[in-house]
């Protein structure tokens with residue numbers, strides 16, 4: 001594109017913060033692209049519906065931010081699913097993003113081990129997850145092939161896993177920052193709280209691909225004594241990376257700081273262009289019909305064993321909605 005920069009309308013950054021939104025941006029001078037995710041009521045609704053121990057809720061909140069960040073960038077019709085499977089106290093996180101902006105999430109964890117981890121002061125994301133893997137799946141419906149990307153989790157955070165994924169699989173220099181916190185509020189019946197979350201992703205996408213070389217490849221199984229091959233990273237990426245590393249957690253979740261102000265703070269010198277934001281909301285895709293269809297797909301024996309007190313009761317793991325069926329509605333024997 002040869003559009004002179006003067007043709008792009010410019011204005012002061014909006015001071016109005018918008019919760020539950022994703023705002024893409026571009027720093028053309030440095031060949032950087034990115035997005036800011038800001039979640040208020042959406043993440044609060046998801047985390048409150050589960051009442052998980054706070055460190056588990058915080059970890060799931062981080063996974064929600066990462067999923068929204070990646071899923072909203074895909075321009076797909078369908079679902080983007082992020083799932084961890086690890087040996088730590090939190091053995092599974094599932095976040096399910098349906099384009100253009102619906103998200104739901106849940107965690108499976110060992111209560112006892114989570115309590116012990118909290119008591120021992122070892123409830124960081126990396127400690128709760130432990131070792132295993134993170135899978136990212138794109139599901140565009142039954143007629144389309146599913147894409148799955150995998151990255152190892154090795155006791156680090158979800159940010160670490162995202163960096164590793166983009167380094168190894170996509171080979172795009174990428175930095176991700178994520179923050180989740182409980183905001184304390186004064187209320188009539190005493191203090192209350194609500195969850196807030198935010199994140200920023202920055203990627204270096206130069207027109208000449210050789211500029212996107214990465215300096216920090218793990219030498220892996222290189223023979224002992226061998227000097228690791230050092231590569232100079234592109235100056236534009238070094239600048240972008242160091243700017244985004246200055247972002248504080250509070251800036252990502254501050255309800256008074258707009259996404260536009262945040263990127264302006266970071267990139268006012270090279271200049272930053274923002275694109276139309278998209279909305280995010282917490283919404284589950286479960287329904288009485290889908291639960292009924294699932295029950296009917298079970299074997300006769302399984303269905304019969306689900307009858308308790310003369311009914312079958314199913315609680316959605318994502319949103320905690322409860323669905324109750326009479327045995328004969330789903331072809332189960334009532335005795």
Ligand SMILES: [Zn+2]
Nearest residue numbers: 284286316319
């Ligand atoms: Zn549900």
